[in-house]
Amino acid sequence: MQQLNATLRRVPEWAVWLVGSLPLILLTADVLTGNLGVDPIRDIEHRLGRTALYFLIGSLMVTPVRRLLRLNAMHLRRAIGLLSFSYAVLHLGAWVLFDMGLLWGQMLRDVVKRPYLIFGMGAFVILLILALTSNRFSIRRLGANWRKLHRLVYLAAILASLHWLWALKLLSSWPVICTGAILLLLLYRAYVAWGQPLKEALQFR
Amino acid sequence: MKLRWSDVTPESIWLNRRALVAGVAGSAAMAAMPAWALQGKPSPLSTDQKPNSFEEITNYNNFYEFGYGKEDPARYADALTTDPWSVEISGLVERPGNYGVEDLAPESALEERIYRLRCVEAWSMVIPWLGVPLSSVLNRAGVQPGAKFVAFQSVLRPSEMPAQRGSGIDWPYREALRLDEAMHPLTILATALYDKPMPNQNGAPIRLVVPWKYGFKSAKSIVRITVTDRQPETSWQTLQPREYGFYANVNPQVDHPRWSQATERRIGAGLLAGRVETQMFNGYGDQVAQLYAGMDLKKNY
Secondary structure (H helix, E strand, O other): OHHHHHHHHHOOHHHHHHHHOHHHHHHHHHHHOOOOOOOHHHHHHHHHHHHHHHHHHHHHHHHHHHHHHOOOOHHHHHHHHHHHHHHHHHHHHHHHHHHOOOOHHHHHHHHHHOHHHHHHHHHHHHHHHHHHOOOHHHHHHHOHHHHHHHOHHHHHHHHHHHHHHHHOOOOOHHHHHHHHHHHHHHHHHHHHHHHHHHHHHHHOO | OOOOHHHOOOHHHHHHHHHHHHHHHOOHHHHOOOOOOOOOEOOOOOOOOOOOOHHHHHHOOOOHHHOOOOOHHHHHHHHOOOOOOEEEEEEOEOOOEEEEHHHHOOHHHOEEEEEEEEOOOOEEEEEEEEEEEHHHHHHHHOEOOOOOEEEEEEOOOOOOOHHHHOOOOOOOOEEEEEHHHHHOOOOEEEEEEOOEEOOHHHOOOOEEEOOOEOHHHOOOOEEEEEEEOOOOOOHHHHHOOOOOOOOOEOOOOOOOOOOOOOEEEEOOOOOOOOOEEOOHHHHOHHHHHHHHOOOOOOOOO
């Protein structure tokens, strides 16, 4: 395990970006070779959105993995988070450009009216704020507030999964599993934060 | 003698036979003969818009019995047995009973109807169906006075339809029309697509097509048609009454809670084609608007 950690420590941030660009490269290749099937717009949009959520889940896993498996990937977390944001930008861009065809009026009306778009947009705005403050300067400037601010990622993850579930006509298993994973990761944090005090409080009775 | 679907030689065997004959005759002209194909009489009710390709129409469907993804029907529909098949016509009719597909829609009576199809998910296609007016079928069955609605039931066969083994919808799939909607000349029972027998994923062997309503109103793989005097329960309306009304007329002014219906995306139009404005009654308003005179379509959505 120590050896694994030593190896992990040597993994540079750019390697995460390299791996993280693979889904985009594959998607681009599929678009260029006409491999996407009958409605390429839907596939582009959905694949980008799913990838954003997978990286979001990945960023949420860093802490539990460190605590439970004693594997430390903390120095890679920022890159994972920024990858999630990047895919969210592409997902939103695909919606604006390909799906909605730049119909700004309808987009605006839709976003304020439809829960799944409100959830999605909420998640995006949070990720945007977190991405903008993911630099040394912001971390120094915000001090202790930085940690508090970046806890918003929990809310972003919930909103993103609701965005997905709400867009379905009928529940299907994969989005439910992904939402379940997010809930587990958040429950774990709740347990770490409040579990011990709660246990003690119960024992004192 | 009456021909049934089972009497039809499958296209591949027919082609092989042709090739054999051509080989024996040594005639290149024979080999170039067109494959066995269905033909429908052209109809003035067809749109002159360019139909989507057979490839697109058969690989992008909602047919939830086979799965919720649009690729699922093409992937799983092979398992559905469509022969033998019979449609039970029951309820307020003079001649109830079980009818074969060839009885309901004889090949000689097929009409080509190139229709726009608008899905409630705000995408659209143009599809060249072959079929017969539903009114011809109902007239032959003899609709009794007092009849007001026509209900359709799709096949229930969990062993062949994977999604029927799970929950989601209370199977079998049910849809219905008001009698005047059912008797409208635009409403057809389709048995073919382009010049081929209806592909399973599109609702073989016989399905409904109601072009001024959202796609889900057009029940696929129909096994029962019931004429009744009261408004039947329909699958989507039962599942989500707030989202799916009984009428489900294409209406750009009445939004589905999750999809704006103001515009739609044409399947196959290309990445940068954008959206087109949705037309009232999917563009069939001239023909059908009078059916809803005096009705509040925001309430009766």
